[in-house]
Amino acid sequence: MFDPRKLLDDLLGSQIPGTGSTVRDKGGQAMQMAKDNPLAAGALAAVLLGTGAGRQVTGTAVKLGGLAVIGGLAYKAYQNYKNGKAPAETAAAGSPELLPPPADTSFHPSQAPQGEDEFTLTLVRAMISAAKADGHIDDDERQKIAGKLSLAGIGSDAEKFLMSELETPLDLDTLVAGAQTDAQKLELYTASRLTIDPDTRAERGYLDLLAGRLGLPDALVDHVEATVSAAKVPAPEVPESGVPASGKATAGLRW
Structure with a gap:
């Protein structure tokens, strides 16, 4: 069985698959890996979403x-919403400091009623x-x-899981049911919004459909939009080789 948390980290581009180092920390190593095996220098999201230019989460995320x-991010958006801040204030403040949710809140992984691994899989599915x-x-x-996943070094079990999910028709009922608390509903939407720029x-x-099915207030969704947008920076264009024009390998997420 694969580790759901590692798979989620790979999807978010936290580390270079097959190493314990981030792309930013090991630029030279990433460059060599890109030459030897272009896919090894990219995150799984680059495989799923393509390698076009977009936006990606800032460096704190890799830690x-x-x-x-x-x-x-979900907790920060919720706090801003509850405190009556305007989403425009979040956008104007620039990139926020990324912090884990407090341990005594329902946003912390340890508070998941269905278990941390099970909810992690729900986020991956989202x-x-x-x-x-x-x-x-x-x-x-x-x-x-x-074909690309077989070169990504994620393991056969994780590979089979991803392919199964890719081939499975969209089932919003099952996906939404995987979030058992209000905090998890907001996290599920946040994970979805992190994956794509609409x-x-x-x-x-x-x-919009997902937010409606999760029962999220429009104002709270606006705060997620502002918080996630502020946490992302432009990502360089990454060609099929996995090495951008600058010659430095990156995760290449189409965010």
């Missing part, structure tokens, strides 16, 4: 890990569902992804 990033929202992952694309009608429509 926290996926669960802490998602929970921390990210994959968001990745499929614009319909670009067709049969041909899934075959390409399958720059198509299909992606925007999916996020």
